[in-house]
Amino acid sequence: MFSHLFDFKDFTYLALKPDHEKRPLWVLPEGLILLEAYHPTYRIATEFLIAIAEARMRPTLIHEFQINASSLISAISLKYTTDKILSILDKLSKNNIPPDVEKFIKDHTKHYGKAKVVLEESRYFIECEDENLFKLICSLKTVRKYYERAVQKGDTCKYVEKKSMKDEEEEDLNTIVEKEAEDMLMYMENCFNSEPKKTIVEAKMINRLEIDAADYRYIKENCRTERIPLREEYEYNIENEKNPKLDIKIKPETKIRLYQSKALSKMFIGQRAQNGIIVLPCGAGKSLVGVMATANVKKRTIVLCTSNYSVTQWANQFHVFTDINRERVIELNSQKKGEKILSKLTPKYPVILVTTYHMMFKRKGKGPEDIGSSALSLSDMIRDKIRELEWGLIVLDEVHVAPAESFSKSLTEIKSHCKLGLTATLLREDKRLPDLEYLIGPKLHEENWKDLENEGFLAKALCVEVRCEMTREFLDAYTAAKDKRTKRKIYLGNPEKFIALQYILAHHEEKRDKILVYFYDTDLLKIYAKKLNKRKIYGKTPEEKRTKYFEKFRSEDTFNVLFISSVGDTSIDLPDANVVIEISGQYGSRRQFTQRFGRILRPKPDVKERFNAFFYIIVSLQTEDTTSAHKRQTFLINQGYVFKIVSGDAIKEMKYFLSGGHKKLAMATKDEQKEHLDEILKLKN
Secondary structure, three states, X not given: OHHHHHOOOOOHHHOEOOOHHHOOEEEEHXXXXXXXXXXXXXXXXXXXXXXXXXXXXXXXXXXXXXXXXXXXXXXXXOOOOHHHHHHHHHHHEOEOOOHHHHHHHHHHHOOOOOEEEEEEOOEEEEEEOOHHHHHHHHOOHHHHHHHHHHHHOOOOOEEEEOOEEEEOOOOOHHHHOOOOHHHHHHHXXXXXXXXXXXXXXXXXXXXXXXXXXXXXXXXXXXXXXOOOOOEEEEEOOOOOOOOOOOOOOEOOOOOOOHHHHHHHHHHEEOOEEEOEEEEOOOOOOHHHHHHHHHHHHOOOEEEEEOOHHHHHHHHHHHHHHEOOOHHHEEEEEOOEOOHHXXXXXXXXXXXXXXXXXHHHHOOOOOOHHHOOOHHHHHHHHHHHHHHHOEEEEEEEEOHHHOOOHHHXXXXXXXXXXXXXXXXXXXXXXXXXXXXXXXXXXOEEEEOOHHHHHHOOOOOOEEEEEEEEOOOHHHHHHHHHOOOHHHHHHHHHOOHHHHHHHHHHHHHHHHOOOOEEEEOOOHHHHHHHHHHHOOOEEOOOOOHHHHHHHHHHHHHOOXXXXXXXXXXXXXXXXXXXXXXXXXXXOOOOOHHHHHHHHHOOOOOOOOOOOOOOEEEEEEEEOOOOHHHHHHHHHHHHHHOOOOEEEEEHHHHOOOXXXXXXXXXXXXXXXXXXHHHHHHHHHOOOO
C-alpha cells in the first residue's frame, strides 16, 4: 500500500508538519490520500474525502482514497470551491500538498459548476453567467450547430433570470476542521437535521442556448471531456402547470437514520435538488432514501427497477413510509399494463410510476411474447405518453445498470428535471462507469460498510473461502477439456465442492439459519438442487413461483434454503437471510459479489457470538476458480472485512461430520461421482 511513498525524486512535500499528530491524513503524489482510521478526527475527514475523492481501500487501520476528475465534479456539485478543497486538504494533511496534486485540482475545477442544463416547458437550455465560458461551450462540436441556429434566428442568447431562492453562505469549512473532533461531529449532525437558511437574489442577465433533447446526452459528454461539466439543478418548489404538486408526506412514525438524512442533504441544497448518485450498502435502506427524495420534491416521479418483483417492493415502500393515495402509485411491468394506467398519465394528474428498465426502454416490435398481441401496441402507447409528460424526478434503482447501451440512449428521452441514482455497488467491469456522470450525475454520497456495521446498522459478517481439491477423475477431465465453458462446468461440478456444500448446509440448517446458495451456471444449479432436493429459482422460474418461494423463505421456519441464480443478485427483500454460500459467480465480478454479500447485511438480532452473518465461497483448487475467488477476496479485504481460508477437509470436521451425518452424503461414492461427471460432459455449452 505504501509503495507510492518511495517512487519519486522530490520528497520535500512529504516532510511532516510540526503538529502532524493532530492531522489524520497524508496527501501523496498522483492524488493518492491515506487516512488514519483510528484518528480522533476520522469522521470529519471521511466526510470531506468522500466528497472530493474515490474510496479505493478501507482495511482496518489505513483507508486509501484517490482524487480524480470524476470525484472533483462531485466536490463542486456539493458547493466545494477550488480554494476550499485546497485549504481543507492542507489543514487535514500531515504533509504539504504535492505541487502536481494542487495543479490537478486547480485545472480540473476551473470551470466546474459555472454552467448548467435546465429543463423548462419540456425544452432543454444551457445556461451560463460567464460570457467567455459560454462562448467556449458554444464552440464545441456538439453545441456549435445550436449556436449557429440561434444566430440565424436573430436570438441574442441572452436571458433575464427570474428572482429565485439562494442559499446563504454556510460557515466556512476552514473553521470547522479546526474544531475538536466531538464538536465537528455535532456540527455536522446539526447541519443534516436543520433547514438551510435562504435569501432572495435579484434578477440577472445570463447567457442561454436551447438544445434538442436528442443531443442532450452527447452534449453533456462532450462538455465533460472538455472539463466543463454541465451542472443540473431543479428548483422543485416552483409551481408548474405541466408538472403539478404531488400530495405526499413521510409518515410521522417512519424511522429515518442519520446517514440516510445525511445522504439526502447532499442532494437537496436550499430549495434546489441536484442530479447525482447515492451509494449505500445492501440492507442500509436505499429505498427509503428514494421515497424521501420523492416526498421532498413532491412532483410526478418515475422509479426504474431491475425486475417485476422489485416493482412490487418499491410500490409497497411508498405505501409503508408515506401517506400517498394508493391510486397515485402505478405499477407498470410485463404483468400489469392496461387502459387504466394509460388513463392516469395526464399532465394534470401527478403520479408515482414504478416500472422496470426493460419495460421502459423496450424497443418496439421486439419480444416474441408480444407478436400478434394487442399488449404491444398498448405498451408502446404508455411509453409514448411517459415521454410526452414532464417529470419532476427519476429514481434509478441499481443505477450501475444504466450505462447499458439500450438504457442510456433511451434515458434522455424522458423529460425529467432531476435524476437520483441508488446503488450498493458503484462498480462495473466494462469501464463504462464514468458514463453515469453525464447520464445521471456525480456521486453525491457514499457510506462505509464497516462504519455502519460498527454502529449496528448492518450485520456483523464473516467471510470464509473453502478450498476443495479436485478429484482425480474430474481433474483429468478438466485438463483434457478443450473449451473454457466445459472446463468451467467441470470444476464447478467438482464432487468435493458438492460435499463441502452439504456439510455447510447441514451445520447452518441445524442452527435454523436462513440460507441462500448462489449459482451463475444454471445447469449446475438444477443438478445440485435436484440431488439435494432443494427449491430453486432461476431465469425461467415463473414470477408467481418466485414470489411464493420468497414469501415462504421470509415467513416459514421450515423453509430455510433457496438455491438461486443471478436473478437473485439484486432487488430481493429477504431480511432474515444470514448465510450465503456461493458455488459459482460471474468470474471476478466485484459488483455481483457485493450484491450477493449484501443479501446477509440486513441488521440481525443481538447475539453472543462475534458474527451473525456468514458468506462462504466454495472453490475448486488447481483451476480457474481460484483466480475469480482471489479477486473477490481482495475486494472484501479492502473493505475491511475478516476473511478466513479453510480447506474442504476442515469443513468435514464440523459437528455434523462427527455425529455420523456424513454417511448420508450425496455424491460420496466413486460410482456417483462418475455418473455426475458423465452428466456434466453431456451438457450443452
